[in-house]
Amino acid sequence: MAYRRILLPLTGTAAGEAALQTAVMTARIxxxxxxxxxxxVDARDVAPLAGEGLSGAMIEEMMAATERESGDRASRVxxxxxxFVDGKDVVLASSAEAAEKADAATLSFESVAGREEDLVAQQSRLYDMAIVPHPDSREDVSSSDALHAVLFDSGRPVLIAPRLPPTTIGTRVCCAWNGTAESAAAIAAALPWLHRAEAVQILYSKDYQRRGPDVRGILSYLRxxxxxxxxxxxxxxxxxxxxxxxxxxxxxxxxxxCMGAYSHSRIRQxxxxxxxxxxxxxxxxxxxMCR
Known part of the structure; x- marks a missing residue:
């Protein structure tokens, strides 16, 4: 078992760069x-939001401004x-065949127009895992949109990168257990990490436990x-x-x-x-995280 294909919704922020470094570290493992x-952002999506009372010229100007801003952001990304790839020991590949020949961690880049939450959720279904920038970067709220798109609408696990690139990942793994379907899905998705880890700890608490098997059950499952x-x-x-x-x-x-996400509703949280x-x-x- 391994994570062979990873999706990274990339932003041109410090959090995005840390996520890129985290993703490459994971890919090398x-x-x-x-x-x-x-x-x-697709400028055509702006027109329905313009509302009534705006002239055609005003809507066109709004769309043109959106297109310029979106293009500038895409250029920064x-x-x-x-x-990042300049001078680093990484290989660019655009197909599975090219990646197999490289026999190493590989990268590719794509910029597309559309609604991020829709495209990220849909594309994530074709990957083993998504890695997203830290959602509290305070620089680009789209990173949080990508996180929730994967969590709620992809059926895939998501790895949230820290604000600063880690020095190691997956050597000492903690799993949060509270008996829910979400925590069970998270541990199942993390099995490759758990097999590779030097040490694994299951964290539990009576204040965290929900209806479901207690910690003894998940320890038996892992055995x-x-x-x-x-x-x-x-x-x-x-x-x-x-x-x-x-x-x-x-x-x-x-x-x-490793943990389940939103055992309670997102709105309540x-x-x-x-x-x-x-x-x-x-x-x-x-x-x-998994949900």
Missing amino acids: WHSHVHCLHVR QALFDR WHSIKAEATEFSPVTREVGAGLLGAARDFGSDLL LILGGVTRHVLENSDMPVM
């Missing part, structure tokens, strides 16, 4: 291909990609996959379950956290907060 996809894991109970920090989860992962020296939201906003390590 698995000898996989990273396809960098930049989705430009292309420049970021070109700078059937010849994966030895230790279970560690964590406690909330200042009533924040997410803070307790991240604290326990840091104490373990984890360089990858946005209004009331939640474990998923806290981890997304505060994690300084790669986080692999």
Whole structure:
């Protein structure tokens, strides 16, 4: 088992560059291909949003401005990609046949026009995993759009890159367990990482547990996959379950956290907060999520 094909929705930001470095590091581990996809805003999508009372000339001017801004952003992303590959030990490949001949991590780049949340979700279904920039970059909200598109509409796991590129990934792996379908899907998707890891820890808490099997059940499941894991109970920090989860992962020296996302509805988490939201906003390590 391996992650052979990785999709990276690329933005021209510092968070996007960190995600690119994280993706290449991951690709080198698995000898996989990273396809960098930049989705430009389609100016034609602006016209229906213009509303009533605007003249044809005003709508055309709005579309032209959108086209210029989208083109400028696409140029910055292309420049970021070109700078990254220049002089680095990476191989460009546009097909599976070319990637097989390279026998190394390979990269490709594509810029298309459309709705990012639609295209990213649809394209992710053809990849083993998506890697997205950190959603709290405060530079480009589209990175968060890509994250939620993969989580809610792709059926694939997503790895959220940290703000700064990690030095290692997947050597010491923590898995958050609360008995839900989401946490089960996340652990199943992370099996290649768990087989490769030097150490695996299952994090659980009575404040995190939902209806479903307890930690003993998932430990037994992993043993059937010849994966030895230790279970560690964590406690909330200042009533924040997410803070307790991240604290326990840091104490373990984890360089990858695997967890289910949005066991409660996304709306509830946005209004009331939640474990998923806290981890997304505060994690300084790669986080692999499934829903």
